[in-house]
Amino acid sequence: MASVGYSHGSEPYSTLEVRSVEASNSQALEGSNKEVLSNPDQEYPQVVDPQPQTAWSTPKPETPYTDKEATAVQGQTDRAAKRTICGLSPRIFYIILAGVILIVIGAIVGGVAGGVTGKRNSWNPSSPSSSSGQDTTANVNILSESKIAASNWTDPSGNTHRSVFFQDPSNAIIARQWDSENKTWTTRNVSQFMQSSTSGPINPNPGTSLTSASCDSKWGSLYEVHLFFSEPGEQNDVISWVNSNNPINNPNFWVYNNSALPTWNGTQLAAAWQRCPNDSCVGSWTVAYQGREGYIRVANSSNWGNNTTPVIRTNAVSAGASMALVPALMGSYVDGMTLATQRRPGSMGRTTFLGDWNWKEDDGTIIDDVDPLKTRQFAATTMNNFTESFFVSLSTDGSITGSRWDGNAYTAVPKIIFAQGQSTNFSAIAMTEDAMFYGISEDQIWEYSVDTSDPSTFTFAGKVYP
Template sequence: MASVDHHYGFEPYSTLEVQSVEASTPQVLEGSNKEVVPHPESPYLQPVSTLNAWDAPKPEANGVDKEAAVTQGQNYGEAKRTICGLSPRIFYVVLAVVVLIIIGAIAGGIAGGLSSKHSDSSSTSIPEPKTEPEPEPGTTENVNVLSTSKLAASNWTDSQGYIHRHVFFQDPYNAIITRQWDSENKTWTTNNVSQLLSSSTTGPIHPIPGTSLACASADNNWGPLYEVHVWFSEASTDPEPTISWANLNDPIGNPNFWTYTPSILRTWNNTQLAVAWQRCLRDDCVGNWVLAYQGPQGFVRIANATNWDNNTEPVVRGSAVSAGASLALAPSLNGTYVHGLTLASQRRPSSMGKTTFIGDWNWKEDDGTILDDVDPLTTRQFAATTMNNWTEALFVALSTDGGVKGARWDGTAYNAIPQINFVDGESTNFSAIAMTTDATFYGISDDQIWEYTVDASDPSTFTLAGKVYP
C-alpha cells in the first residue's frame, strides 16, 4: 500500500490505488485511478476526503450522533465517516482482499510443507536390498594382504627348546612381509623384508605381484645353525622370470638383517614353488636346501644347495604335469634319519602324484598317487606337513572355491580326507594356504591370516589357534 499524503487545502485527495477493485465498480472515472463517492450537491463525482478524526476540526456538540447519521445515509457536510482514512466501502473491500491474500499464503504454506514432507519421506525411504554374487576368493580389494598373495610358512626350534615360526605373504604394495612367532614371549612381530633389503648392499628385491612363495628353516645343532630362507619369483630381462631368495642368517641375534641372492634359475611363468630343508645323514653336517619348481619347458625340476645356480635334471616330465602345477615338498624318514623327501605335484588329468627321493640325488618319478580327483582347473595349490615324529604325513589341496581336502600317509598307505573340518573357524574361504613341518596350518581369508593346529589323531580336524595378521 502506498503512503498517503494529507493535504489541508480545499481539495484533499488520496493516492491509494486498487485498480482491480475500481474496475469492478460502476463509480469509476474512465482513465482515472481515484477512489470516488457521489456528492449530493454536485452532478459530478468528487474525490473522497482523506481527513480522519485526528485531522478534521471537531464540530460542536449538538446532540447528534454524526457517525450514526453517516451510517443511515445522512450527510453532515465535510464530517463524512472514514475508517483509517478510507470510506467504509473501500476499507472493507481492501480488508477483504488482504484477508484473501493471507488465507492464500497460509494455504500455500501448508501445501508446500506437506509436499516437502512427502518429498523427504520419499528420498529417505529404504531401497530394496540388492543381491550380488559372492566374490571369487582372492579377487577383492584388500588393505592388509595383497588379494593375489600366496602364503609360505616354516618353523624351527632353538637350543632352549623354544619354537619359532615365520609366515610370509605380500602386502597390497607387493612387499614381502613376515610375521614371526616366539613361543618364549608368546608374541607375533612383523618385518617388511622388502623394506629391510631396499637399503642393503644386496637389495632391493622386486617380487612379482602374487608370486608363489616358499619358505624353509634350518635348526641343526651342529654349529649350531639357525636360518630362515624365503624364495620368490622376480621379473628378468629374459622372457621368463627367475627365482630369487632372501636369507635370515641370525634370526635370534639379528632378526632384522636379511640378505638377498638373485638367481639364474629360469622358470615357467607363474610357476609354483615348494621347498624343504633336508637334514644330513649324519649328525656332523648341516644338510641341504631343496627347491622344486617348474622350468620353461614345463618339467618339474629340483635345485639344491650343492648345484644351486644350474638347472638339474627334471624329476617329473612336462607331459605328466599341468602348466603352473601345484607343488608340495615334505621331509620324511630315510632309514633312521630325516633325509628323505616326498614331492607332490599336480598330475594330468586330475590327481596329486607322488615323486620320492631315493638317495644320491635320484628320484622315483612316478611313485603312486597321493590323492585322486584333483582337477587342475579347480585347484589353487598344495601344502604338506609331517606328524608323529616324521613317521606320518598330510598333504592337502586348496580348491578355487576356498575348500580344502587332503590325504594322510599313515606309514603304509594314503587315506583320502574328502573335506577338512575347521573347528571354531572365523573365516575359511581361503585364497592361499601353507603348512609348517609341525602340523600347523595357515590360510588367507577375507584379508586376514589365520592359524590352525592339525589333530594328529584325526587329521580331518583343524582347530583354530588364532589370528596371525593383522
Template sequence: MQSQEPYDGLEVALPERHWAHEHEQSDLAPSAHRLETSLQEPRRKCGLPLRSFYIILGIVIIFILAAIAGGVGGGLSSKSSHNQHQEDATNSDGNNHTNGGNLTNPTSYHILPTSHLSATNWTDPDGYTHRFIFFQDGYGAIVARRWNTQNQSWTTDNLTDIFQTSRTPINPLSPSTPIASISFSYNEINNTRNKILLWYIAPDNTIASVEVQDLVDAPEEWTFKTLDGEVIETYPGSQLAAAWNRCLDICVGYWAVAYQRPGDAGINVLNGSDKSHASLAVESDRVVAGTSLALTPEVQTDGDSVARLTLMSESLLSSDSGKAQKSTYEAEWYHDGELLSGTTLPAPSTMLQFSITLLDNFRTVVFLALLPNGTVAGSYYRSHFVSIPAVDFRGGPSDLNFTAIATSEEAMFYGISNDEIHQYSVDHTDPTVFQYIDTIFP
C-alpha cells in the same frame, strides 16, 4: 579404494541476471505504468514464472553442492577409516606393515585377497620354538610374522619396506606372488649356522630370494640373496615349493626349491649345493602347467636319516582336470604314485593349493589340498594311506572359507580366511582333526 578429487571437472553455471531492467525508470506516468504492467503476460522460463523458476533452481544448486560435499566428506571419512584400519594393524604388534610402495591403490584389506601363504619353524639352541609365516598384505608387500615361544609374542617384518631403500629393493610384485620358505641349521667348520630363506617369483618370472643369516642374534636383519649370481627363470604361472634336505653327515644342510622350468613346464628342483644345475623331478608330459607344488623332507626307507624328498604336484588327466601325484627323491627322482585316493581335481588355479606336513618324527606324512570351494581335503600315510575327505577344524571361527593354506614341519597348519590368518595344530592321534590355536594376523 581410490579417493575422488573434490569438484574435479565440475562447473556450476549461475543464472544470468535478467531482472535488472525491471527497475529502470519508465517514461509512462505512474498510473499508466501500473496499468501496463498489470495487463502484461507474466514472464516465464522453462514454463514457470521467473520467481518460481529461480527458487527451484536455487534449491537444485543447494542439493548439488550438498551432494558434492557429502562425497568429499565420505571420501575423507573412508580415508580416515582406512588410516585407522592400518593403524590398528600396526598397533596390534607395534610394527608398520602398510604398503611398501607396491600397489598404487590402497585397499581396506589386511591381507591381499589373492595372497599365497608360506610357513616354516625353527628350534633355537635353547630349545625354544620359532615360527615364521609369510604372505602379502593389502598393499601387496611381503610380510613376515614371527613367533617366539620364549616370550610368547608375534612380531611383524614388512620385507618390502625393509628393502625399499636398499640397493636391492623388492620390486613391485604381482597380486598373487608365489612364495616358499625354509629355516635350517648346519655346521660349517664347527660353527653352527641358523638361517631362514624366503624365495618368491619376480614379475619377470625369475626366482628371487631374501634371508636372515643369524636367527639367534639378529632375526630381524634381512638381506638379499643372489643365488651365487645365477638367474633362475621359471615357466609363466609357475608356483614354488621349498624344503631343507638334511644330510647324513656334517654338511651345508642342502635346501631345495621346486619350480616349473621355462619352455615345457617340467618341474625342476634347485639344490643349494649346485645352483647352476637343477635336476628334473617331473617330466613335462606328467604335470599340468601352473600346478601347485609342495615339497618336504622325509625319513629314508632305512629309517636313519631325513635325506629323502617328497614332492606333490598335479598330473594332467584332461584339459580341465588332473590328480594329485607323488614324486620321490633318494638317489634320483622317480614317480611314486597318486595321492588323495586318486580324487579328480580341477585344473590348476589360485584356489587349488597343495601343502605337506609331518608327524611322528618325520615318519607320518600328511598331504593336503585346498579345494576351490574353500575346504581342505587330504590323506596321510601311517603304514598305509588313509583318506581325509574333509579336514575337521575344531574350535575357532565357524565361517571358514580358506583362500590360501600352508603348513610347517611341526604339524602346524595356517589358513587365510575372511581377511585373517588362523593357526591350527594337527592331532597326532587323529590327523583328520585340526585343533584351533589362535588367529595370528591381524
C-alpha cells in the same frame, strides 16, 4: 653347507607366456527410473499484469493470449482467490503436483533397486569370484591376492620358532615370527630391511607364490630361515630368496639372493631343507618350481645352476601346478623328500626322491579328484618324527581335503573339521613341519594345530595377524 653357485644352465627359450592378471572393474550405474510429465505450453501459468485495473485506468483490450482465470478485476477478488491455489489455477496446480509425486516415487523405486543391485554385486567372501580380483572391498592388512608361507625351527635351548610370510597391500613382504619362550608374535617388514641392502631392494611379483624352509642343525650351529619368491627377470620371472642367517641374535638382518632360474609365469613354489644322509654335513635347500616350458624342476643349493633336468614331464602337469615338498625318512636319516604335484586330468600325484639327483616321477596318487581348474594350492606337513606326512588341497570355493601317509599307504581325509574355528574361507594356506596350519581369510591370518592322531581335525590356536 655347500657354497652356492650362480651360474645357471641353459634352457631353450619359449615365447609362450601365461599371464595371471587380476582386474577390478567399477560397477556400472543403473539407469534412472524417474518419470517426467510434460505439460503443453498453453497449460503453463502466464504472466499477470502487475497493475490491476481501476476505475480511472483505461481498460486494456482483451487479446486471445489473456489468461482470464489469472486476471483479477475490482469486485471479483474473493471469487478469484477461491479459484486459485498458490497463485495457480486448480487444474495447473494438480497437474504439477501429480508430476512431482511421480518423480518422487520414481526416485524412491530407483534407489531401492540400486541398493538391491549393489548388494547383489558386492564382494562375497564365499564366492569363487572373490579370488579372481572381482572383490570391491579393499584389504587394509594383507594384499588381496597374497599367498602365504610358513616354516619352523628349534633353537639350542629347545624353544620353538615359527615364521609366517605374506605380502601387505603395498606389496611388501612381511614376516610374523613366533617365539615359544616369550609366547609372542613379532612383525618384521622384510622388504623394508632390504631397502638399505647393497643387493636389494627386492621386487617380488604381486601375489607371487611364497615358500619357506628353516634349518636347525646342531652340527655346525646352523640356524637359518629362508623365503623363496618370484620376481621379474630380464626375459622371464626368476626365483629369488631372502634369508635370515642369524635369527637368534640378529633377526632383523636379512640377505638377498637371486638364482636366475627362469620360471613359468605365475609358477607355484615349494621348498624344504634337505637333511644330510649322515652326521658329517649340514644339508641343502631344495626348491620345486615349474620351468618356462612347463616341466616341474627341482633346484638345489649345492649348485642352483646345475638343476635343469625336469623331474616331471610337461604333459603330465597343469599350467601353474600346485606343489608341496616335505622331508621324508630314507632309511634311518631324514634325507629323503616327497613332492606332491597337480597332475592332469585331475589328481595330486607323488614324486619321490631316490638319492643322487634321481626322482621317481610317478610314485602313486596322493589324492584323487583334484580338478586343476578348481584348485588354488597344496600344503603339507610331517608327523610323528617324520614317519608320517599329511597333504592338503585348497579349492577355489575355500574347502580343504587331505590325505594321510602312515608309512605304508595313503588314507583319504575328504573333509577337514576346524574345531573352535574363526573364519575358514581361506584364500591361501601353508603348513610347517611341526603340524601347524595357517590360512588367510577375510584380511586376517589364522593359526590351527593338526591333530596328529586324527588329522581330519584342526584345532584353533589363535590369530597371527593383525
